[in-house]
Amino acid sequence: MMRNLHPSRGSAAVDAVHSQGVSRAVQTRDGRALFLMEKGTIRAGAPTIVFEAGMAAPRSSWGLVQPALPAVVHSIAYDRAGLGRSAPDSRPRTVARMADDLDDLLDAFGERSFVLVATSGGALIVRAVTDRRPERIAGLVLVDPTDEGCEAVFAQSFRRLERFAHHISLALARIGLLERLYNSFLLSLPPDSQADFRNEGFTMRAMRTRGAELKGMIAEMNMLRRQPGKPMDVPVTVISGALADMGMSSRLRTDAIESHARRAALSTSGRHVIAEHSGHMVPFSEPELIVAEIMRLVGPSCRGEDKICS
Numbered sequence: 433m434m435r436n437l438h439p440s441r442g443s444a445a446v447d448a449v450h451s452q453g454v455s456r457a458v459q460t461r462d463g464r465a466l467f468l469m470e471k472g473t474i475r476a477g478a479p480t481i482v483f484e485a486g487m488a489a490p491r492s493s494w495g496l497v498q499p500a501l502p503a504v505v506h507s508i509a510y511d512r513a514g515l516g517r518s519a520p521d522s523r524p525r526t527v528a529r530m531a532d533d534l535d536d537l538l539d540a541f542g543e544r545s546f547v548l549v550a551t552s553g554g555a556l557i558v559r560a561v562t563d564r565r566p567e568r569i570a571g572l573v574l575v576d577p578t579d580e581g582c583e584a585v586f587a588q589s590f591r592r593l594e595r596f597a598h599h600i601s602l603a604l605a606r607i608g609l610l611e612r613l614y615n616s617f618l619l620s621l622p623p624d625s626q627a628d629f630r631n632e633g634f635t636m637r638a639m640r641t642r643g644a645e646l647k648g649m650i651a652e653m654n655m656l657r658r659q660p661g662k663p664m665d666v667p668v669t670v671i672s673g674a675l676a677d678m679g680m681s682s683r684l685r686t687d688a689i690e691s692h693a694r695r696a697a698l699s700t701s702g703r704h705v706i707a708e709h710s711g712h713m714v715p716f717s718e719p720e721l722i723v724a725e726i727m728r729l730v731g732p733s734c735r736g737e738d739k740i741c742s
Contacts, residue, residue, distance in 0.1 A: 451499040451622040452491065452509055458540045460513075460533055467491070467517035468510035468537070471498055479545040479570040481507040481726055484534065486552030487578075487649060488642030490516035490633050493551075495625025496719035505730060510537060514641035516632045525644040527652040531560035538568070547729050549722065551575035551715055553649045556656075562666055571667040571729035574695065575714050575722055576707070578649065580656040581691035584684045591650075593679060598646060602639045610634040617716045661698050668699035669725045677711030685711075703728075 453471030460466060469491055474480065481501065483494040491509040498509050513521035513533060523529055534557055538546055547570050548558040555577030562569045584590060604610035611618070611634045618626050632638065670692040676685040689706070696702035705725060710717040 450624050452495060452625055453498070453507075458510075458537050460536045464513060464519040464521060464533075466510055466513065466519075466533060466537055468508050469498070470506075470508050472501065472503060472506040474506045474541075474544075475504065478504075478506065479547045479730060480541060481505060481547050481549060481730070482534075482538065483507065483509040484548060484550035484554035484558050485509075485512070485515075486554050487645050488515065488633075488638055489552075489554075490629060490638075492516070492621065492625040492629035492633065493715060494549075495621040495629070497549075497715050497722050499622065500719055500723045501726065505727075508537070508541075511632075512641075512645075514644070515638055516628070520637070520641070524648060525641070526648040527556050527560055530557045530645070530648065531564070534558070534561050535564065544568070545570040547571045547573065547726060549573040549575065549726060550577065552712065553578045553645065555579065556649055556652050560652075562664070563662075566664070566666050569666050571701075572669070573722065573725050573729065574668065574670045574692075576671060576673045576688070576710075576712050577692065577695070578653070579688070579691040579695055580653045581661065581694050582684075582687045584687040585653070586657065590684070594646070597679065598639075598643060601642065602636075605634055605636050605639045608634075610639075617713055620716050661694065664699045666699065667701035667703075667729055668696055669703040669705060669729065670696040671705045671707055671714055671721065671725060673710040673712050673714050673717075674706050674708050675711040678713070680712065 450469065452469035456468050456470050457465045458468060483498060485491065485493045491511050494509045498507050501507055511518035512530060513519060545568055548561065550558040555574045558572060562572060601610055611630055618629055621629060672689045672692040676682045693704045696704040707714045707718045707721055715722060
């Protein structure tokens with residue numbers, strides 16, 4: 433039985449038809465509520481898929497991926513503290529702190545295995561959780577991940593661009609225009625996830641959380657940069673966007689792809705995949721590729737609607 437798990441205050445009738453499933457809330461160890469959307473059926477011996485969004489992104493950013501999984505696959509997409517409908521956190525948003533929250537969410541689902549799927553900065557969080565208890569992680573799918581092996585992200589010019597982008601995001605959120613920058617991505621989402629993202633993803637609260645997460649992730653990257661890459665016994669698939677976009681130069685894209693290849697090679701069951709038609713926003717441009725790589729890890733017995741995952 434799942435622990436510390438209860439329905440949210442949302443309407444059950446609305447939840448029943450939401451493309452991302454049914455809403456729930458999990459309590460962290462210090463009593464904060466983490467909001468999640470749960471889809472599919474828990475089955476003995478089958479892993480649960482947990483989606484970790486990129487920096488400052490809500491659960492709705494997985495709105496094209498989570499609904500595309502077979503109905504027999506159990507999946508969770510959640511909002512980190514201070515994002516979407518999750519309660520804020522008064523403590524600094526270090527990667528360790530964010531990993532504590534993800535650990536609490538996994539604990540709420542009992543003794544079972546998980547495939548963790550993360551994009552961008554979320555990859556730092558799932559890697560930290562995997563290092564703590566690798567025995568319960570059935571695999572990782574890292575989608576165009578932020579990686580300390582990409583030397584270009586430590587350049588002063590990139591850091592200045594990052595700070596400038598954050599200040600612009602704050603200014604645009606304050607006057608209600610930030611949403612417009614992402615309209616082309618939002619329009620690809622199902623109507624319910626799109627509405628959630630528009631309502632929750634561009635608020636001042638979300639942007640303040642973005643600043644806190646950015647600080648924590650930069651600190652983590654600087655620490656990891658001084659450490660040699662550790663081999664992993666957990667299967668790891670790394671998906672790289674092929675295109676330079678979102679402020680990424682061609683050189684930065686090349687460096688990122690090379691770092692992703694090295695990350696995959698650290699796993700005894702590593703796999704590096706190129707999303708040929710995508711830049712950084714692979715969950716919006718090639719969701720079917722992410723689904724295929726998840727199913728490769730979950731196993732062939734989950735590919736048929738009438739079969740039980742094992």
